[in-house]
């Protein structure tokens with residue numbers, strides 16, 4: 211059965227921290243000069259450190275930022291001031307409003323092929339706002355935020371909320387995320403196919419297709435025949 215809908219995780223898949231802005235905004239209170247490259251290098255290890263656990267999404271988001279700046283070299287006693295600086299920056303513009311190169315073009319290609327697109331995110335109720343701030347909201351037919359859905363990944367029910375809104379069966383949907391245990395495991399439990407964006411997925415088992423960015427992953431899936439960008443309706447139905 212061919213793919214009719216592609217659903218995406220938000221954080222570290224579609225949306226990224228704007229590392230340059232964070233480095234500039236936080237350096238005055240960090241006790242060291244932060245760089246965009248230094249923060250980007252700490253992103254994967256920080257994500258792995260806060261993966262799982264029973265914390266709420268808001269607590270996890272705060273722990274992620276703590277881990278990110280600590281792993282980038284900031285002393286623990288500075289982290290409270292770092293958090294305050296981040297709150298000020300977030301108030302000016304959503305912290306997670308960075309978009310990887312060619313993401314917009316990749317989403318446009320999927321839509322041009324007639325695919326339905328959605329977002330399924332473990333978030334604090336703010337994912338719509340973050341997508342809007344990043345200029346991506348209009349690319350999606352449905353956005354499901356765990357805070358509104360009352361259930362979060364890897365629980366398969368959150369994927370079904372999005373599929374029901376789109377009128378698409380699980381076997382006709384592909385989910386793209388960045389954390390194997392949450393995104394791939396959850397999507398598969400709901401009956402979807404799944405693929406991973408690195409680098410935080412780079413330690414994933416080899417039963418899943420992985421690429422460094424959404425744009426590269428879409429290209430790889432198309433090359434491998436796991437995704438067709440022929441317009442819906444013109445496809446070979448045996449696929």
Ligand SMILES: [Mg+2]
Pocket residue numbers: 219220221222223387388389
């Ligand atoms: Mg993510």
